[in-house]
Amino acid sequence: MIERFTKSRWAIFVVGMIIGMIVLVACGASAQPAAPAATEEMAAQPAAETEQPAAETEQPAAMTEEAAPPVQTGEGTLAEVMARGTLKCGIHGSLPGFGFIDASGTNSGFDVDYCRAIAAAVLGDANAVEYVPLNADQRFPALQTGEIDVLIRNTTWTLTRDADLGLDFTVTTFYDGQGYIVRAADGFESVADLDGGTICVTSGTTTEANLADNFASLGLTYTPNVFSETPESFGTFVDGACDAYTSDKSQLASLASATDNPSDYVILPETISKEPLGPLVRANDSDWHDVVAWTVYATLQAEELGISQANVDDFTSDDNIGVQRLLGTGDDDLGALLGLSKDWAYQVVKQVGNYADIYERNIAPIGIPRAGTLNALWTDGGLMYAPAWR
Amino acid sequence: MAEASRPMSAEHHAAVPLWRDVRILRWFFQIAILSLVVAGIWVLARNLVTNLNALGLSLSFDFLQRPAGFAISEGPVFDSRGTIWQAYLVGVTNSLRVIGIGIVLATILGIIVGVARLSNNWLTSKVALVFIEVIQNTPLLLQLFFWFVLVRSLPRQRRDEIISIPGGDIRLGPVDIPPLAYFSQRGAAIVGVERHESFSAWWPFLVVGLLIAIALWIFWVRRKESQGKPPTGQFWLAVAGFVLVGAVGWLIVPGSPVKLTIPTLTGEGIIVNYEGGWQLTNNFQAVLVGLVLYTAAFIAEVVRAGIQAVAHGQVEAATALGFNRGQQLRLIILPQAMRVIIPPLINQYLNLAKNSSLAIAVAFPDLFNISQTIGNQTGQNVQIIAMVMLSYLAMSLSISLVMNFVNSRMQLVER
Numbered sequence: 001m002i003e004r005f006t007k008s009r010w011a012i013f014v015v016g017m018i019i020g021m022i023v024l025v026a027c028g029a030s031a032q033p034a035a036p037a038a039t040e041e042m043a044a045q046p047a048a049e050t051e052q053p054a055a056e057t058e059q060p061a062a063m064t065e066e067a068a069p070p071v072q073t074g075e076g077t078l079a080e081v082m083a084r085g086t087l088k089c090g091i092h093g094s095l096p097g098f099g100f101i102d103a104s105g106t107n108s109g110f111d112v113d114y115c116r117a118i119a120a121a122v123l124g125d126a127n128a129v130e131y132v133p134l135n136a137d138q139r140f141p142a143l144q145t146g147e148i149d150v151l152i153r154n155t156t157w158t159l160t161r162d163a164d165l166g167l168d169f170t171v172t173t174f175y176d177g178q179g180y181i182v183r184a185a186d187g188f189e190s191v192a193d194l195d196g197g198t199i200c201v202t203s204g205t206t207t208e209a210n211l212a213d214n215f216a217s218l219g220l221t222y223t224p225n226v227f228s229e230t231p232e233s234f235g236t237f238v239d240g241a242c243d244a245y246t247s248d249k250s251q252l253a254s255l256a257s258a259t260d261n262p263s264d265y266v267i268l269p270e271t272i273s274k275e276p277l278g279p280l281v282r283a284n285d286s287d288w289h290d291v292v293a294w295t296v297y298a299t300l301q302a303e304e305l306g307i308s309q310a311n312v313d314d315f316t317s318d319d320n321i322g323v324q325r326l327l328g329t330g331d332d333d334l335g336a337l338l339g340l341s342k343d344w345a346y347q348v349v350k351q352v353g354n355y356a357d358i359y360e361r362n363i364a365p366i367g368i369p370r371a372g373t374l375n376a377l378w379t380d381g382g383l384m385y386a387p388a389w390r
Numbered sequence: 391m392a393e394a395s396r397p398m399s400a401e402h403h404a405a406v407p408l409w410r411d412v413r414i415l416r417w418f419f420q421i422a423i424l425s426l427v428v429a430g431i432w433v434l435a436r437n438l439v440t441n442l443n444a445l446g447l448s449l450s451f452d453f454l455q456r457p458a459g460f461a462i463s464e465g466p467v468f469d470s471r472g473t474i475w476q477a478y479l480v481g482v483t484n485s486l487r488v489i490g491i492g493i494v495l496a497t498i499l500g501i502i503v504g505v506a507r508l509s510n511n512w513l514t515s516k517v518a519l520v521f522i523e524v525i526q527n528t529p530l531l532l533q534l535f536f537w538f539v540l541v542r543s544l545p546r547q548r549r550d551e552i553i554s555i556p557g558g559d560i561r562l563g564p565v566d567i568p569p570l571a572y573f574s575q576r577g578a579a580i581v582g583v584e585r586h587e588s589f590s591a592w593w594p595f596l597v598v599g600l601l602i603a604i605a606l607w608i609f610w611v612r613r614k615e616s617q618g619k620p621p622t623g624q625f626w627l628a629v630a631g632f633v634l635v636g637a638v639g640w641l642i643v644p645g646s647p648v649k650l651t652i653p654t655l656t657g658e659g660i661i662v663n664y665e666g667g668w669q670l671t672n673n674f675q676a677v678l679v680g681l682v683l684y685t686a687a688f689i690a691e692v693v694r695a696g697i698q699a700v701a702h703g704q705v706e707a708a709t710a711l712g713f714n715r716g717q718q719l720r721l722i723i724l725p726q727a728m729r730v731i732i733p734p735l736i737n738q739y740l741n742l743a744k745n746s747s748l749a750i751a752v753a754f755p756d757l758f759n760i761s762q763t764i765g766n767q768t769g770q771n772v773q774i775i776a777m778v779m780l781s782y783l784a785m786s787l788s789i790s791l792v793m794n795f796v797n798s799r800m801q802l803v804e805r
Contacts, residue, residue, distance in 0.1 A: 137762045141771050144445060165769035166445025186660045197661045198576060203763045209459040212470035224461045225673070227753045228762060236753070240546045241575045241672060243661055283445055 077149050077281065077288035078122065078339055086128045089115035090148035093133025094231050097254040097366040098154055107131045110362040111152040114173060114279060114296065117352040118150060121295045121344040126351035135229050136205050140165055143280060150292055151280040154251065156206040168285075170293040172278045174363075175374035175383055176248040177271035178210050181256060184266045186243065191270050195220040197243035202226075202233045207247050210273040230255070244268075248275045250368055257366045291338055297386035298345040301326055302354035303377055304386065309353035312346065325389050334389075355384060438772070453768045454478070460763055462755045464671050474764055481760030482781060488677055488756060489743045489785065495682045496742060497735075500689025505719070507694045518690065525687035531748055533684060538676035538752040544575040572653055572664060575672060579653035582668030592647035595639025602635055603628035673754035677746070685742040689735060696731035697723055728800050736793040740786050747782070757781055 081087050091111050092099035102108040116126035132148050143151045144166055155161075156176075157169040180199075182188040191214065201208050203226045215222050225242050227233035234255045237245035245252070249267060256265045279296070281289050302308070305323055307315050315323050324330025327349075328342035335344045352358065355377070359370050376382025408414055442449065454475040461470045465484040468476060506518040525533070571580040610624040640647065653667030670678075700723050708718045747758040758778060765774040 137766055140766065140769060144447075144771070160767075161769065164447075166442070166447045188660070194661070196657055196663055203759070203766065205766075208763065209470075209767060212459060212461045215461075216470060222461070224463050225753050226463065226755065226759065226763065228750055228759075232751075232753070236542065239542045239575065241542045 077285050078291055081122055081149055081288075085123060086130045087115060087119040087122065087150070088130045088132055088148045089118070090132045090134045090139055090142050090151040090153055091115060092153045092230070094229075095154065095251060095254055096258045097250070097362050097368075099131075099133070099152075108362070110174065110358060111154065113352055113358045113362060114152050115150070117299060117348045117358075118279075118292055118295045120347040120351040121298070121340055122291060124341060124344075124347050126347075136202055137228050140167065143167055143282060146282070149281075149288070152278075154248065154277050155280055156248075157276045157278060158206060166283050167280045168283045168289055170279045170281060170289055171296040172276040172383075173296055174250065174277040176250050176275035176277055178207055178246060178273040178275055179249040179252055179271055180244045180246045180268040181237070181252040181265050182244045182268060183240075184264055188244070188266075188268065190268060191215075191218060191272070192220065194222065194244055196222070198223045198225055198241070200225045200227065200233045200237040200242035200245045202230050202247065203228050205247070206273070206275065211246050214272045248277070250363065250366075253368050254366045262367075287339060291340065294338060295344075295348060297389075298326065298348050299353070299355040299358060300377070300384050300386040301389050302345070302349045303356050303384075304379065307349055307354060309349060309351075309357045312349045316346070322389065332390075442772070447769070447772075449772060451773055453770050453773070456768070458764075459767060462760065463753075464669075464674065465755060474768065477760055477764060478757075478777065481755060481757040484755055484760075485746055485749075485757040485781075486785070488674070488681065488746050488749065488754070492678060492681045492685065492742050492746065493739050493789075495678070496685035496689055496738070499682060499686035500738075501693050503686060503690035504693025504697070507690060508697055522687045522690050525683050526691070530680060530684045530745055531751055534676055534680040534748055534752050537679045538672065541577075541672040541675050542575045544573055546575060570652075572655075577669060577671040577673075578675065579664035579667045579669050581653070582651050583648045584651040586645060586647055586649060588643045588645045589647040591643045592639050595635055595643075599632040599635030599639075603632040606631045671754075673749070673752050676752040677749045677754045677756075680748075680752075681742055681745060684745070685738055688738050688741070692731055692734045692738065693727070695734075696727035696729075699730045700726045732793065732797045732800055736790060736797070739789050739793060743785050743789060744782060 089112075091107065091109070094100055095109070097109055099107065099109040099111045112131070115129045115131065119129045120126040132142065134142050134148075134151075134153060139151055139153050139155065140161075142148050151167075152173075154176075155169075157172060161167065162169050180191060180194065182194075188194060199211060199222050201211055201224055208224070208226065211222075211224065225233075225236060227236065230247075230251075234245055236242055238259065245255075247255075249271065252267050256262045256267070259265065279292050281292055302312075305315075305320075305326065307323065307326070312327070315327060316329050318324065318327075318329070321330065325332050325334055327346040328335055328344065329346075333342045335342045338344070341347070353361070356370075359375065364370065370376055370382075372381070374383045376384065378385040439449070455473050457471055458468075458474045458477040459470055460477070462468050462477060462480050465480045465487075468480045503518045503521060506514045507522065509515045509518070572578060607624045607628045610627050611621040614621040614624075651666040651668075653664045653669070655662050656665045657663055704722055704726065705718060708722045713722065746756060749756040750759040750762060753759070761774050761778045765771045768774075
């Protein structure tokens with residue numbers, strides 16, 4: 001009897017464990033769809049209004065054009081994003097100015113704004129974004145495996161990455177260059193002064209390789225201290241365990257601006273590399289590639305036409321054909337060609353802004369002026385240039 | 391009776407239908423499960439290959455011969471023009487270094503704490519208890535960060551910088567015990583020994599010395615036993631034998647085979663580095679201290695359990711025979727406790743080896759850290775992850791193999 005009793009107790013215990021596990025697994029599984037569902041409802045209102053006409057106009061476009069765009073068919077990232085109702089965007093979780101949690105507890109930054117712009121273009125709602133903070137090592141696998149739809153995380157466009165990772169770069173949103181930051185009190189004036197020093201760097205970045213090239217070409221020696229997370233890496237430098245921290249100059253300015261006393265740090269004058277940063281998508285997904293690229297171009301085209309977040313509504317009745325093509329207020333429905341709504345670019349500018357709005361909101365506060373840099377509009381001598389809008 | 395039951399069982403056997411025949415069921419389920427597993431692996435592999443092809447990625451290992459293009463902070467000499475394969479080997483070496491040193495130190499500390507836990511001294515026992523409970527019940531990752539921050543909060547590495555405070559001057563700079571050891575937030579430099587060219591001629595003497603020491607030990611113990619006396623003094627005799635042979639070798643070999651290296655501060659101005667001596671970077675210190683303390687806490691519990699598993703009568707018998715506490719522990723308790731201790735000890739060694747991959751958190755360039763960098767510079771994540779898994783598997787299996795051999799030697803030989 002005793003044996004039977006203990007056996008049945010065991011059975012109850014085991015069954016209880018299994019039920020518990022199933023419940024936990026089910027909770028874990030349902031947690032993910034649950035979050036988008038909540039945002040989907042919020043997204044539904046504006047999206048439904050703006051998408052309705054698009055869906056109607058899309059049908060003929062798809063039929064006449066032999067190769068139907070894979071809308072709602074389950075192939076391609078564009079269709080997936082539309083079906084899901086949210087954009088999964090890989091960002092930097094802790095880099096002020098680019099991707100970080102601001103004082104109000106929301107994701108904000110230059111890269112985050114481009115996530116919002118894409119969501120506004122595709123879903124009609126800039127808030128329909130699910131942010132996935134990633135460190136440098138995680139970012140490419142996350143995009144390769146489909147965990148995110150687009151990666152906008154201070155990622156440098158290089159030949160190796162473009163050709164070898166199974167990923168495609170779209171457009172450069174920010175032209176950057178690598179530099180070194182040192183303590184003002186140490187009195188270093190150039191890279192040559194860092195000979196024999198210890199340099200903190202974040203792993204999995206072009207920075208790590210540029211650093212090796214730079215010191216080798218100058219015939220200098222150094223000891224790298226390689227961390228996987230930016231805050232750890234910069235924090236070790238701040239503590240004094242490294243003589244310098246190296247990264248893209250925008251990142252250096254951003255990190256210094258977040259310290260207790262930014263004037264304690266100096267960025268050395270040398271720029272040792274080209275660091276064009278921009279969004280990435282998976283290779284061989286042209287429709288999605290086009291959507292991401294033209295969303296960026298829309299912010300540039302809007303700035304070129306003088307359309308900003310503040311005055312975009314003044315342009316809705318403008319009879320300039322260029323403005324009409326961009327905002328979708330004329331007869332041309334360029335959005336349908338991308339598989340988007342007619343007013344997609346209007347939504348981008350209205351909800352997020354043009355390039356200048358995005359820059360002034362995020363990059364200017366960390367102390368990097370735009371005028372005279374490569375990031376100025378091409379009409380002002382910069383490299384920011386949208387292809388022909390027709 | 392036997393005759394009656396035989397035909398009955400045969401008849402009974404013949405009547406068992408196929409689906410209730412244990413032998414067939416066994417085969418059926420084994421084959422079914424095996425084919426399920428094979429099918430599962432096949433589906434996953436096909437999925438992988440299809441998706442990699444769709445992204446234009448390959449599964450080739452050619453990338454290992456490309457130049458690495460990044461530098462590594464410590465370990466065997468490596469510069470950024472070396473190949474990725476060489477970089478990977480540096481990572482393996484660094485991992486083995488931290489695992490090897492970690493296992494030795496964790497075992498020593500674990501045994502000390504485990505014995506202290508059973509001490510009759512209230513303070514000793516409680517200190518050991520607090521150590522074990524605190525270390526065992528906090529995450530290792532947190533501990534690694536803690537040690538790293540602790541090392542980093544030492545003074546900066548620079549030339550003397552004196553500040554005056556009421557009550558005297560303080561010298562800012564490494565915490566020094568010149569010329570023996572220097573500690574700064576970058577790391578420590580301590581006096582070490584360095585091999586010279588003639589070391590290759592000297593080490594055979596050390597081996598011979600070791601053999602002679604063992605022979606002397608055995609001879610002395612046997613001699614004492616044959617005289618009916620307790621074996622004492624064999625340790626010092628063995629040491630004397632070893633030192634004697636080593637000294638003879640030192641005189642014969644030209645030049646000195648090893649010599650001390652003393653760390654010196656080089657460089658002027660802000661950037662100063664130590665040269666010579668044994669250098670332990672802050673990353674290495676954090677990883678080693680974290681792993682050793684964490685594993686030692688678990689080993690201490692294993693040791694305590696092993697000692698308590700030895701019947702108390704053994705201690706009483708030893709006391710009755712006039713053994714003192716040290717002798718009881720060394721000659722009676724530990725040899726028996728070892729049989730209980732070693733199997734769980736193998737687990738702790740394996741845990742230490744696997745936990746060493748957390749070194750990436752404190753920037754120690756171990757196997758996992760370097761493989762992450764390689765994966766990122768090349769994008770060949772599938773191959774890199776496979777290589778890392780195989781490397782850790784090989785390390786763990788080697789530890790198991792060695793320890794299982796030790797275990798089989800330690801187990802009670804029944805006659």
